[in-house]
Amino acid sequence: xxxxxxxxxxxxxxxxxxxxxxxxxxxxxxxxxxxxxxxxxxxxxxxxxxxxxxxxxxxxxxxxxxxxxxxxxxxxxxxxxxxxxxxxxxxxxxxxxxxxxxxxxxxxxxxxxxxxxxxxx
Amino acid sequence: xxxxxxxxxxxxxxxxxxxxxxxxxxxxxxxxxxxxxxxxxxxxxxxxxxxxxxxxxxxxxxxxxxxxxxxxxxxxxxxxxxxxxxxxxxxxxxxxxxxxxxxxxxx
Numbered sequence: 001x002x003x004x005x006x007x008x009x010x011x012x013x014x015x016x017x018x019x020x021x022x023x024x025x026x027x028x029x030x031x032x033x034x035x036x037x038x039x040x041x042x043x044x045x046x047x048x049x050x051x052x053x054x055x056x057x058x059x060x061x062x063x064x065x066x067x068x069x070x071x072x073x074x075x076x077x078x079x080x081x082x083x084x085x086x087x088x089x090x091x092x093x094x095x096x097x098x099x100x101x102x103x104x105x106x107x108x109x110x111x112x113x114x115x116x117x118x119x120x121x
Numbered sequence: 122x123x124x125x126x127x128x129x130x131x132x133x134x135x136x137x138x139x140x141x142x143x144x145x146x147x148x149x150x151x152x153x154x155x156x157x158x159x160x161x162x163x164x165x166x167x168x169x170x171x172x173x174x175x176x177x178x179x180x181x182x183x184x185x186x187x188x189x190x191x192x193x194x195x196x197x198x199x200x201x202x203x204x205x206x207x208x209x210x211x212x213x214x215x216x217x218x219x220x221x222x223x224x225x226x227x228x
Contacts (some may be wrong), residue, residue, distance in 0.1 A: 035217070037165075045157075045165065045208055045219040061216045096162055105171050106212035107155050111164035 002026040002108030002110045003113070004096050015084050020115055022079040022096030030074040033099035035108060036081050038092035038117075046092070049081060064090075088118045093117075099104070123147050123211050127220035133228040134199055142194045142223045144209035149189045153213040156185055156194045159222075160205045168207075175215075220227065 010018040022034065036048040049070045050059040058070050069082040079096060094115050097108035124147035134140050144154065152172035157165035167176045169185035172192055182197040196203055204227050209220040 015167055030177070037219075045159075045210075047216045048216060050215070050217075059215050090181045105174075106153070107167055107170035107176070108157075108165070108210075109167050109176065111166075 002098070004110055004112035006094065006112040006115035007119045008072055009094065011118045011120065012086055013121050014086060014088060014091045014094040014119055016119070017082070018085065018086065018117060019097075020081040020094055020117070022081075024077045024079070024098075027098070034079045035070065035097045035099055037095045037097055037108075038072065038090075039095070039114075040089075040092045043092075048094070053077065061101055062090055083092060083117070086117075088119050091117060091119045092105075122216055123150065123218055125209055125211055125220040127207075127209055127223050129223060130221065131224040131226065134225045135228045136199055136201060137197045140196050140199060140225065142207055142209075142225075144187075144189045144192045144220050146192075146193070146211055146213075150211045150213035152188050153211055154185075154187065154192050155181075155211065155212060157208045157211045158203075158205045159208065165208065182187050196225075199225075200221060 003025045014020050017087045030121045035050045038046050038048050051070045055072045066105050067085045072079040098110040100107050100109040128176045151208045154172045156169040159165040168179050168183050173185045207223045210216045
């Protein structure tokens with residue numbers, strides 16, 4: 001069974017840092033790209049960041065560029081999101097999602113349960 | 122960035138109804154369009170990919186259509202478990218943007 005489990009969320013002050021983890025099981029981790037998507041309280045889904053299966057290619061949405069860093073450890077089946085210079089507007093549930101990319105189809109076919117990050121003084 | 126606009130933002134319907142949700146892209150995206158369902162406190166669930174392909178395990182009352190800039194999600198014979206929020210997502214290029222969501226409520 002495919003599982004993605006986020007951890008590392010919590011309360012942090014503005015300007016602070018936090019590292020989220022996404023632990024995967026039930027599939028060949030090193031064969032799949034992964035994404036982070038966030039959802040502010042009562043709001044819609046916002047695409048945040050992505051990493052290729054080998055970790056070489058990354059992407060960041062403009063609002064987090066220079067502040068967030070995505071990485072992965074394929075030996076530990078885990079992806080990370082290092083978040084720095086956090087702002088109140090970064091408060092959200094952060095989801096990791098698996099990217100089933102094949103034959104020009106990209107779809108987020110499995111999602112974690114989410115990790116809540118609250119940025120507040 | 123490609124903007125995705127869903128309509129309506131909210132919708133009331135009854136069990137057994139047929140409903141249609143529309144998603145429009147700010148530029149052509151071919152068929153690079155996915156639909157997700159999200160229930161309160163839960164992660165999104167993939168329903169439709171590549172505009173019209175049904176994800177494995179998703180009931181056949183869900184269907185998608187469209188290409189270019191205009192897409193629709195149709196739910197036939199609404200079931201109680203279908204009341205949720207629905208999002209479209211373009212996967213044509215990064216950032217892989219989502220629509221603002223359509224909340225489907227019980228009438």
